[in-house]
Amino acid sequence: MKKYKLCLTVNGIDYMLEVNAGETLQDVIRDHLNLTGTKTGCDSGACGACTVLMDGMAIKSCLVLALQAEGRKILTIEGLAQDGALHPLQEAFVENWAIQCGYCTPGMILTSKALLDENPNPSGDDIRMYLSGNFCRCTGYQKIIDAVSSVRPLQGGRHGKK
Amino acid sequence: MKDMRYIRAASVTEVTDCLKKYGDKAKILAGGQSLVPLLRQRLARPGLLIDISRVADLKFIRKTKNTLKIGALTTHRQLETDPLIREHLPILADMEKQLASVQIRNLGTLGGNLCHADPAGDVAPALMALGAKLKLISATGARTMSVENFFKDFFETAIRPDEVLAEIDIPLLPDLGHAIYIKHSSRGVDTAIIGVGTFILKDHDTDTCKEIRLCVGAVGPVPIRAKNAEAVIRGKVVTGKTIAEAGKKAREEISPVSDLQGSAEYKKELIEVFIQRALKAASSGRRK
Ligand SMILES: Cc1cc2nc3c(=O)[nH]c(=O)nc-3n(C[C@H](O)[C@H](O)[C@H](O)COP(=O)(O)OP(=O)(O)OC[C@H]3O[C@@H](n4cnc5c(N)ncnc54)[C@H](O)[C@@H]3O)c2cc1C
Ligand code: FES
Ligand code: FES
Numbered sequence: 036m037k038k039y040k041l042c043l044t045v046n047g048i049d050y051m052l053e054v055n056a057g058e059t060l061q062d063v064i065r066d067h068l069n070l071t072g073t074k075t076g077c078d079s080g081a082c083g084a085c086t087v088l089m090d091g092m093a094i095k096s097c098l099v100l101a102l103q104a105e106g107r108k109i110l111t112i113e114g115l116a117q118d119g120a121l122h123p124l125q126e127a128f129v130e131n132w133a134i135q136c137g138y139c140t141p142g143m144i145l146t147s148k149a150l151l152d153e154n155p156n157p158s159g160d161d162i163r164m165y166l167s168g169n170f171c172r173c174t175g176y177q178k179i180i181d182a183v184s185s186v187r188p189l190q191g192g193r194h195g196k197k
Numbered sequence: 198m199k200d201m202r203y204i205r206a207a208s209v210t211e212v213t214d215c216l217k218k219y220g221d222k223a224k225i226l227a228g229g230q231s232l233v234p235l236l237r238q239r240l241a242r243p244g245l246l247i248d249i250s251r252v253a254d255l256k257f258i259r260k261t262k263n264t265l266k267i268g269a270l271t272t273h274r275q276l277e278t279d280p281l282i283r284e285h286l287p288i289l290a291d292m293e294k295q296l297a298s299v300q301i302r303n304l305g306t307l308g309g310n311l312c313h314a315d316p317a318g319d320v321a322p323a324l325m326a327l328g329a330k331l332k333l334i335s336a337t338g339a340r341t342m343s344v345e346n347f348f349k350d351f352f353e354t355a356i357r358p359d360e361v362l363a364e365i366d367i368p369l370l371p372d373l374g375h376a377i378y379i380k381h382s383s384r385g386v387d388t389a390i391i392g393v394g395t396f397i398l399k400d401h402d403t404d405t406c407k408e409i410r411l412c413v414g415a416v417g418p419v420p421i422r423a424k425n426a427e428a429v430i431r432g433k434v435v436t437g438k439t440i441a442e443a444g445k446k447a448r449e450e451i452s453p454v455s456d457l458q459g460s461a462e463y464k465k466e467l468i469e470v471f472i473q474r475a476l477k478a479a480s481s482g483r484r485k
Contacts, residue, residue, distance in 0.1 A: 092303045167298055167299075168299060
């Protein structure tokens with residue numbers, strides 16, 4: 036089976052890997068790099084559990100071939116906390132009880148990060164629309180929306196709690 | 198899939214050369230949002246993937262005197278947010294807002310959506326209503342085709358194995374021209390149970406309808422025009438009565454097929470209701 040060289044950056048670390056043409060970015064993240072915080076739900080683009088950021092954009096890693104990510108910067112849930120301090124979104128999810136089983140949480144948080152980076156002051160409807168590709172089977176949607184709403188911009192473009 | 202090979206093309210010429218050499222053993226990969234799931238489920242088993250996603254020449258939105266030209270690799274999200282589109286063809290931004298989730302819109306492309314030819318696709322009925330044309334390029338030359346003639350059957354188009362879809366040309370709306378797309382789905386992110394693209398042009402002096410296109414998606418193998426319903430409206434002043442009559446005609450002339458999103462009986466009801474809603478909204482007079 037032919038192998039292809041793949042260079043990409045995940046959570047700030049540069050990797051050079053060998054992959055098959057048919058492998059997805061999700062396979063690389065979970066199986067090559069053992070970053071299992073990125074979940075697999077449907078494997079067909081419906082649930083959003085596998086969402087990661089690629090060059091800052093929310094994408095579903097089950098819908099992207101690994102080789103499509105050549106040279107890209109990937110952020111997974113493991114890369115969000117800085118020096119042991121949780122990201123404001125992570126704190127907000129904890130404080131608002133926005134996590135039940137937690138399976139959808141990495142995807143929810145990363146999609147929300149893309150939203151806040153684009154639109155620092157989203158309305159409740161903006162949040163609902165943006166998160167509509169992320170399913171929570173524990174159906175704690177209102178808490179999730181509360182959590183994202185509680186995070187507001189601080190000085191200098193960063194986010195903090197309201 | 199095990200011995201599938203992969204090429205990352207850098208230019209249109211490289212794409213067409215590859216297609217010429219490998220023919221129908223090769224498959225183009227754009228955003229991958231439809232093709233990757235097919236590969237995963239072994240529904241597509243190409244020997245070679247030609248990744249065109251880095252071909253810069255296929256990414257543009259350009260305004261000419263009478264048209265907007267859009268490169269096939271333009272993503273759904275770009276169309277949704279681009280200022281030129283919002284100003285000149287807001288129907289497209291509206292349509293994109295209703296298409297899948299933001300993650301899929303970030304990577305999925307206009308060209309990929311058309312070539313995938315999902316009968317429930319949202320792009321096709323909107324572009325058909327606008328009278329858009331497609332530019333297809335092969336190693337031996339280029340040809341142009343209307344969106345209306347592009348779709349042949351479920352997931353089948355008129356594109357040849359040696360061709361790449363390069364560009365979508367959309368005529369700008371004339372003064373007093375109005376175009377809208379409306380969709381019905383169970384949840385926002387689901388594919389359409391029905392989608393209706395509508396274009397209406399009224400006469401400045403008489404307020405009668407000079408031109409009309411009613412394009413319905415998700416009711417059969419390919420998106421279709423409700424021509425009998427159009428005939429009811431064309432040349433007349435659009436009133437509650439003509440709108441009701443057009444809805445009935447559309448219901449009679451279209452025989453929808455059942456799919457995962459809805460039964461044929463249900464779709465039959467929706468055709469009448471949605472043709473009426475589309476006509477009401479499109480003829481309400483707002484420019485564009
Ligand atoms: C969960 C989910 C929900 C979705 N919901 C919707 C929806 O509501 N409405 C809707 O319309 N669509 C929907 N889609 C489909 C999706 O929007 C498009 O079909 C997708 O964006 C295709 O674009 P792509 O660039 O990813 O194409 P790819 O997946 O890369 O390619 C699709 C097909 O087109 C061919 N192709 C691609 N580009 C070209 C080209 N330039 N020339 C020739 N051939 C080409 C490929 O060979 C392949 O056969 C959904 C998809 C998913 C996974
Ligand atoms: S696992 Fe990717 S969207 Fe469900
Ligand atoms: S918390 Fe269980 S799926 Fe969302």
